[in-house]
Structure formats: structure tokens, C-alpha cells
Amino acid sequence: MANNTYIGYHFKVSPLQPGVEILIAELGYAGFESFVETDEGVIAYIQKDEWNTDILSDIQILDSDEFEISYSFEDIEQVNWNEEWEKNFNPITVDDICTVRAPFHDKPNTLYDIVIEPKMSFGTGHHETTHMMIQYILKNDLKNKSVLDMGCGTGVLAILAEMKGAKPIDAVDYDNWCYLNSIENVERNNCKHITVIEGDASVLKNKTYDIIIANINRNILLNDMAVYASCLNKNGMLLLSGFYNTDIPVIQQECEKHMLKFQEKLERNQWVSLKFLN
Numbered sequence: 001m002a003n004n005t006y007i008g009y010h011f012k013v014s015p016l017q018p019g020v021e022i023l024i025a026e027l028g029y030a031g032f033e034s035f036v037e038t039d040e041g042v043i044a045y046i047q048k049d050e051w052n053t054d055i056l057s058d059i060q061i062l063d064s065d066e067f068e069i070s071y072s073f074e075d076i077e078q079v080n081w082n083e084e085w086e087k088n089f090n091p092i093t094v095d096d097i098c099t100v101r102a103p104f105h106d107k108p109n110t111l112y113d114i115v116i117e118p119k120m121s122f123g124t125g126h127h128e129t130t131h132m133m134i135q136y137i138l139k140n141d142l143k144n145k146s147v148l149d150m151g152c153g154t155g156v157l158a159i160l161a162e163m164k165g166a167k168p169i170d171a172v173d174y175d176n177w178c179y180l181n182s183i184e185n186v187e188r189n190n191c192k193h194i195t196v197i198e199g200d201a202s203v204l205k206n207k208t209y210d211i212i213i214a215n216i217n218r219n220i221l222l223n224d225m226a227v228y229a230s231c232l233n234k235n236g237m238l239l240l241s242g243f244y245n246t247d248i249p250v251i252q253q254e255c256e257k258h259m260l261k262f263q264e265k266l267e268r269n270q271w272v273s274l275k276f277l278n
Helices: 016-031 081-088 128-139 154-162 175-189 218-231 243-257
Strands: 004-013 034-037 041-047 068-077 092-094 098-101 112-116 147-150 170-173 196-198 209-215 233-242 259-267 273-276
Touching: 004 016, 016 034, 016 041, 034 243, 092 128, 098 128, 112 154, 112 209, 128 154, 128 209, 128 233, 128 259, 128 273, 147 154, 147 218, 154 170, 154 175, 154 196, 154 209, 170 175, 209 218, 218 243, 233 243, 243 259, 243 273
Parallel strands: 098 112, 147 170, 147 209, 170 196, 209 233
Antiparallel strands: 004 041, 004 068, 034 041, 092 098, 233 273, 259 273
């Protein structure tokens, strides 16, 4: 994977927020793998093998009257992802008790200190959806609970779950970069109860969990909801994110179809996270 050629799109976005967040979400649906936010907008990367001339044809925000967006793109050979992230990755603290930082940042004075090398993987805690998922994990009892972190990205949510006493934990992502990065971050944080798995919902066959965390996107969540419901133990908890306020009705309808009961909503800059129980 490290020697693959990528195409980098440099987007200038005005106004920056929520323009950048909406653009990143739509680009993610289109197949872009990694994003680096800049002062002017965002740089989005996609493997050249996955690229086509119509890759932006379904990006609705580009046709929106609410935002001015321009872009250029270029072929990029062997990107130094560490260097890219080090230039743009600042530590974050959630609710004054959990810090997510890189190894080159100073150690904080917080209860939970998660050290990650994000590379290309989604899930640094900066994005609203990851931030809200961290909040859910912090405020719920995970001690000795079995947990699934679906679409684990960097593994940050699985790592925090172990710090909160959860075990065993499966961290699953279909992307090879995320799979390898999660393994590194699990080891970096001295976690002993996390198994990282490369794959999609098909790897969950015959597995069950007390808590399922799925921070992906609306379409994948809707497609895989039946699988999540079948894997959730009695009185289990399902935490969902990766979608907007306007997506709540269709998400909730699909959950209720599988006897999952809505409990709570978190909202952050138009993104939402929902908690369901069975």
C-alpha cells in the first residue's frame, strides 16, 4: 500500500464551516480515503486505481449556492503521510478528561491519554463524529463489556473502550491502511484486549457484543443495521454516528425495524450521534 500512487485534490472552501465538513463527508462516500484540513479548505486523497474522471460528479456541495468551492488536483507518488499529519495534527481534549494526541505532543494532565499516529486513517478525535463517540464512551459504563468498534479508523474508540475497562474488544475496518494503523496504535497504547480485524460486516458472523460502536456513514449503517442488531446481546447498546440531523428519521426507522429503542442524541456542528438499546 505504501508505494501506491495517489491523486490529491486541493479544495478552497468558503465559508470554511460547515463547508469543509460537508465536503469531506461527500468525498468519503465517493471513495476518497484521507483528508487534511487546511486554512483554505481541505486536501483529499484517493488511490489512482480508484479514481475516474467522474469522481466528483455526485458531490452535491460543489453545485450549492451556499458555498464557493474551487479545486485543483495532482498525482502524488509515495506521500510521506507522517509528515503531512505532523504538520496538521494538534492534540484535542474531550470533556476535560480524555486527550487524543500524537507521540510528539507533550503528555497531558487528563484521566485518559490516547497516543495515536493517525497517518491516513480517519479518527483523530478532531472530527465531530469521533468527538461525540468519545463522549458516549466516557459517560457510559464499559467495565467487562464486550465491544465492537466498527469502522475503527485509527482504533481510538477501541483504545478508549479498553481504558474504560471493556473486554474483549474487536476493532474492524475494511481499509488496509486503517487495519494496519489500528494495530500500531493498539500496541502503542499497550492494549491487551483488542483484536483488530480487516473486513466489513461479513466478518461479524456468529459474533456477539454488549456494545457496538459504528461511526461510518449513513448508507453503510443502513445496509448493515440488521447485522448489528443480530450481534447485539440482550440489553446491549448501539452507538451510531457519521451522519447529519436530517438523516435521523431514516436511521431511527431502520433501528426500530430491528427492535432497537432510541435513547439519546448528541449533536455537534450539524453532525449527530445516536444511542439505541435493545
